[in-house]
Amino acid sequence: MEKLRIALPLFGLLLLAAACNKKADFNYYYYEPADYALISQHLNLPEIPDDYRAQLPTHIANLGLAARPVEQDKAILGRVLFYDKSLSKDGTISCASCHKQELAFSDNAKVSTGVFNRAGDRNSIALGSVLNFSAYYGTDLFGPSGVPFFWDNRAGTATEQNLASMTNPKEMDMSHSDIVSAVQSKAYYAPLFKMAFGSEQINSERVSDAIAEFVNAIGSYKSKFDKEAEKAIGYNVYSNNEYKSFSGFTAQENAGKNLFLANCASCHSPTQSRPAKMKANNGLDIATTDAGVGGITGVSADQGTFKVPLLRNIEITAPYMHDGRFATLEEVVEHYNSGIQAHPNLSEELRAPGGGPLRLNLSENDKKALVAFLKTLTDTELIADTRFSNPFK
Amino acid sequence: MRIVTFRPLVLAAIVAMAAGCTTSRFYTPNTMQIPMLSQAQEATVTGGVSKSGENSAWEAQAIYSPLPHLGVMVNHFSLNYSGTTQTDSSPFSFSESDYKGDTRLTEGGIGGYYQLGPNKEYLVSLFAGFGQGRTENRYASPPDLQNIETYISNWNYQRWFAQPSLALKYRRLQVGTALRFVWLNYFDGNINSRVGLLETDRIQLLESSSPMFLTEMAWSIGWRFRPMVLSVNSTAVVRGKDSIRELDLASNFVSLSLGVNLHEIGKKK
Numbered sequence: 001m002e003k004l005r006i007a008l009p010l011f012g013l014l015l016l017a018a019a020c021n022k023k024a025d026f027n028y029y030y031y032e033p034a035d036y037a038l039i040s041q042h043l044n045l046p047e048i049p050d051d052y053r054a055q056l057p058t059h060i061a062n063l064g065l066a067a068r069p070v071e072q073d074k075a076i077l078g079r080v081l082f083y084d085k086s087l088s089k090d091g092t093i094s095c096a097s098c099h100k101q102e103l104a105f106s107d108n109a110k111v112s113t114g115v116f117n118r119a120g121d122r123n124s125i126a127l128g129s130v131l132n133f134s135a136y137y138g139t140d141l142f143g144p145s146g147v148p149f150f151w152d153n154r155a156g157t158a159t160e161q162n163l164a165s166m167t168n169p170k171e172m173d174m175s176h177s178d179i180v181s182a183v184q185s186k187a188y189y190a191p192l193f194k195m196a197f198g199s200e201q202i203n204s205e206r207v208s209d210a211i212a213e214f215v216n217a218i219g220s221y222k223s224k225f226d227k228e229a230e231k232a233i234g235y236n237v238y239s240n241n242e243y244k245s246f247s248g249f250t251a252q253e254n255a256g257k258n259l260f261l262a263n264c265a266s267c268h269s270p271t272q273s274r275p276a277k278m279k280a281n282n283g284l285d286i287a288t289t290d291a292g293v294g295g296i297t298g299v300s301a302d303q304g305t306f307k308v309p310l311l312r313n314i315e316i317t318a319p320y321m322h323d324g325r326f327a328t329l330e331e332v333v334e335h336y337n338s339g340i341q342a343h344p345n346l347s348e349e350l351r352a353p354g355g356g357p358l359r360l361n362l363s364e365n366d367k368k369a370l371v372a373f374l375k376t377l378t379d380t381e382l383i384a385d386t387r388f389s390n391p392f393k
Numbered sequence: 394m395r396i397v398t399f400r401p402l403v404l405a406a407i408v409a410m411a412a413g414c415t416t417s418r419f420y421t422p423n424t425m426q427i428p429m430l431s432q433a434q435e436a437t438v439t440g441g442v443s444k445s446g447e448n449s450a451w452e453a454q455a456i457y458s459p460l461p462h463l464g465v466m467v468n469h470f471s472l473n474y475s476g477t478t479q480t481d482s483s484p485f486s487f488s489e490s491d492y493k494g495d496t497r498l499t500e501g502g503i504g505g506y507y508q509l510g511p512n513k514e515y516l517v518s519l520f521a522g523f524g525q526g527r528t529e530n531r532y533a534s535p536p537d538l539q540n541i542e543t544y545i546s547n548w549n550y551q552r553w554f555a556q557p558s559l560a561l562k563y564r565r566l567q568v569g570t571a572l573r574f575v576w577l578n579y580f581d582g583n584i585n586s587r588v589g590l591l592e593t594d595r596i597q598l599l600e601s602s603s604p605m606f607l608t609e610m611a612w613s614i615g616w617r618f619r620p621m622v623l624s625v626n627s628t629a630v631v632r633g634k635d636s637i638r639e640l641d642l643a644s645n646f647v648s649l650s651l652g653v654n655l656h657e658i659g660k661k662k
Contacts, residue, residue, distance in 0.1 A: 024603040026548065026582035026596065048586060073587070195587070 035191035042188050043391045049076055050387045052217040059229040060221060063273055070217045073196040078214025080192065081207055083390045086182045088172040089115045095165065095211065096390065102383050104128030104313035105218060110324030114171040121170065121290070122151050123324035125309065126317040128220045128382050151292060151306050151322040159212040163204065176204040183207060218388055220312045220379040224248070225272060228376075249376065252365075256373025259366055263336070266349045267308045272377060275308040280347040282306075283340035283357055284321060292322070304345050315375045316383070329371045337362045416448045416474040417643035418494045418530045419599055420550075420577065422628045423470035424648045425611035426454045427558045427569035428518040429622075430506045433461045434656060441626065441650030448474040452648060462505050466520060470498040480532065480589030488589060490544075491533040500524020500552060516560040516569075524552045532588045546596060548582030550603075558611075567615040567622065578604035599640055607642075608632040620657030624650050 030048050031039065039045055052075040056065065081087065082095045098112035098120075099105040106126030111119050150161065166172045166179060174182070183189050183202045190200040197206055228246035245254040261270055267277045279293045281304045288294070294303035306322050320326040326335065340350050340357035352358045362370070382388070415421075424441055441452035450472035458464045475493040502522025509515040529547035558571030579599055586593045610631045615624035629645040 022551070022578065022580035024579050024581070024600045026579075026584055026600045028584045028586045028593065030586050051590070 031191070031195075039188045039191065042186075042393055043080060044393055045076065045080075045391055052076075052387060054217070054219045054221070056219075057221055057226055057230045058233055059226070060271070060273055062233070063271060065273065071196070071213055073192075074210045074213035075217045076214075077189075077192040077196045078210040078212065078217075079388065080189075080391055081183070081211050082214050083392055084182075086186070087166060087174060087179060087207075089174055089178070093172055095162070098124040098171070099127050101128075101385075101388055101390075103316050104220065104379070104383060105388075106313075106317035108318065110319050112171075114168070115173045118170045118173075122322045123319060125151065125307075126313055127215060127218050128313050128317075128379065159205075159208045162211045162215065163208040166204075166208070179204045179207055214388075218382070220382045222381040223272075223312065223379040224376040226379075229271070250372070252369045252372045253376055255366070256369035256371070257376075259362070259370050260373050263360060267347070268311050272310060272312055275310060277308050277347075279305040280308050280349070281343050281345040282336075283343055283346045283350050284325070284335070286341040286343055288343070290322060301345060304343050305347075311374060312377050313379055313382070315378045329374055330367065333362070333367050333370050336360060337367065415643045415645055416445075416450075416472060416476075417641055418474065418476065418478075418492060419528070419595070419640050419642055420630075421450075421472055421474075421496065421643035422573075422575075422607075422609050422630055422646050423468060423472075423498055423500075424452055424454070424626045424646065424650065425556065425558075425571050425573050425609065425613075425628045426456060426466050426468055427560055427571045427611060427613050428456055428464055428466070428504070428506050428520065429516060429560055429562055429567055429569070429615075429654075430456065430458045430464050430518070431508055431513070431516060431562070433458050433463075436655040437622075437652050438655065439622075439624075439650050439652035441648040443472075443646065443648040445647075447476070448472070450646075450648065452650070454650075454652075458506070462507060464504055464506055464518065464520065466502045466504075466522070468498075468500050468502075468524070470496070470526075472496045478592065480592040490588060490592070492530050494528065494530035496526060496528040498524055498526030498552065500526075500554070502554065502556070504556070514561055514563065516562060517558070518560075519555070519557045521555040522553070524554075526550050526552065532592070544585040544588040546582065546584040546588065546592075548579050548584075548596075548599075550577060550579045552577050563617075565617050567613075567617055567624075569611075569613045569615075571611045573609040573611065573628075575607040575609055576604055577607060595640060602640070615652070619660070620654045622652040622654065624652065626650060 028048060029036075031045075036047065049072060052070040052072055054070070082099075085091055085094045085097075087094060093115050098107045098109075098114075100107060104126045105128040107124035109124075111122060112124045114120055166174050167176070180202050189202065193202055193206065194200045196210055225246075228248045231248065232244065232246055246257070249257065260268075265276065267275065267280055267282075269276050279302065281292075285304070288304035291303050292306040294300065294305060296302075314320075314329065318327055318329075320329070320332050326332045336350075337360045340346070340359070342357050346357060350358050424443075426439070429437065436457040437455065439452075439454045441450075441454070443450040443452075450470065452471070453469045454466065456464055456466040473493075473495045475491065477489050477491050479488070480490040481488045500522050501524065502520040504518055504520030504522075506516060506518035509517055527547065527549050529545065531543045531545050533543055553576040554573050556571055556573045558569060560567060560569035580603070582596070582600065584593065584596050608631050609628055611626065611628040613624050613626040615622040625647070626649075627645060627647045630642055
């Protein structure tokens with residue numbers, strides 16, 4: 001009897017335990033519900049944001065490079081600003097007008113058209129050609145890994161750069177106060193600024209800071225080339241492995257890779273990671289019409305030299321060169337094969353032993369192979385990545 | 394039996410307590426109430442406090458025997474704590490957040506007790522019970538976002554326990570030890586995931602490991618001056634699933650309590 005007195009309640013408890021077991025079901029939220037309701041009226045932002053941090057593949061990490069930290073909330077805000085046309089004088093142009101995601105954030109016009117149909121001076125640079133802004137751009141500018149911006153290397157950081165784009169009369173033509181009032185006029189920016197900066201205060205520094213964070217988050221490292229390099233860990237251009245074939249490449253692509261390593265990598269980077277040279281003249285013209293880096297530094301050796309662009313996604317970023325003069329990769333390859341001009345500042349790498357312009361004398365098959373290799377640099381995941389797509393409804 | 398017999402026990406208890414008191418923003422064990430019942434109609438109410446650094450707790454506990462060998466108990470636990478934790482990390486930097494939080498737990502139990510030993514000085518008991526609690530953590534934002542409101546995460550949990558214990562009661566001294574098998578289930582929560590990926594990961598681990606099974610152990614030494622008992626108590630989580638360690642649950646909780654044995658009030662010594 002006494003035992004029952006104890007056993008019965010215990011038994012009851014056990015029954016209850018079995019009955020009351022609720023499965024854990026936590027509710028994770030990122031935006032305050034009221035803010036999200038407001039934001040959702042205009043924007044397609046996921047309720048729990050995607051991670052904007054880059055996960056660099058090992059073959060790149062092995063080069064000693066690490067992904068840059070990304071401030072999530074700034075990148076989210078930056079994405080909206082990047083696509084917002086109201087940040088331009090006539091309300092028709094956003095960063096994305098000249099940096100289109102489907103073109104790896106470049107433009108297919110020879111020179112991009114800005115506000116009021118004003119033509120710019122140069123061909124848009126593919127933001128997605130950059131392996132990862134994180135690792136190379138914007139940080140450590142004057143150190144060994146700093147890569148400056150623009151064809152003439154005039155901007156040091158992404159923040160500097162995008163303010164220049166916004167205020168450029170041929171691009172967006174906005175004054176700092178124009179920028180602030182354009183942003184202030186949209187209610188959904190208040191919570192986004194608060195999340196990114198801790199207060200709703202809007203100023204042009206914050207605007208460009210946020211855009212820079214977004215641009216810095218764009219990284220391209222999932223091309224066929226990357227996948228093969230990842231399989232061939234140990235791919236190290238400074239060792240004898242450099243001419244090793246990639247197993248997933250066609251014979252033609254492997255041949256193209258070898259031609260690239262022999263003739264192009266000394267400037268454009270064998271690993272497609274960071275340019276091996278910061279600036280060069282690649283013999284486009286015999287005399288300079290656009291002074292390029294020289295126009296900024298005033299140094300005569302810089303006249304007619306330009307940023308050495310990374311060639312990631314080059315297949316989809318036509319037309320080519322700072323003035324968009326070449327429409328196809330075949331034309332580019334023919335230029336390097338037979339068209340190098342003897343500009344006084346023509347780079348060493350493109351000079352024949354006597355000092356005159358180099359002639360590669362490539363066969364038709366070689367040229368095709370080089371183009372085939374360049375096409376392995378296309379990152380189809382980047383151009384479909386919704387984290388970087390237009391958020392406006 | 395002479396007091397000398399207890400020396401190792403007393404020493405062990407003191408060592409356990411000296412090991413210090415830790416709190417966790419996920420789970421801190423409350424002081425285990427070790428029954429000292431020896432006959433029907435006995436009742437004890439106890440109030441306890443705990444303080445270490447920024448952390449403080451108070452507890453209220455009561456136990457009553459309505460019938461011989463049958464006891465019921467209720468416990469309430471209220472803990473406030475604060476600290477700093479790494480909430481995000483990347484190869485280049487990491488961020489830390491200060492947090493403040495509190496947890497409340499109310500539980501009830503029922504069980505049986507027996508007296509053993511030549512002088513009936515051993516009290517063995519087995520209790521089981523159920524409780525429900527709520528924990529809320531409020532994190533300050535990273536230092537560069539001074540003005541932002543804090544990120545709040547909170548969750549509700551249920552706790553089932555079975556608790557076998559052994560106690561010795563003398564005129565001036567009472568000591569006890571107990572095991573508590575805890576079955577802990579976090580069943581809902583509201584989590585502001587902006588606190589950082591690392592912290593969100595920990596909370597997700599808490600969610601995915603629920604319900605979890607913990608084994609806890611307690612010591613208590615009390616000095617009796619009828620009808621009161623002044624006790625030092627220590628409760629520790631001694632065993633859990635591997636994932637529990639990653640959750641950094643509190644390992645040891647120490648409290649000081651003052652109990653009143655209602656049945657001793659007005660009675661001659």
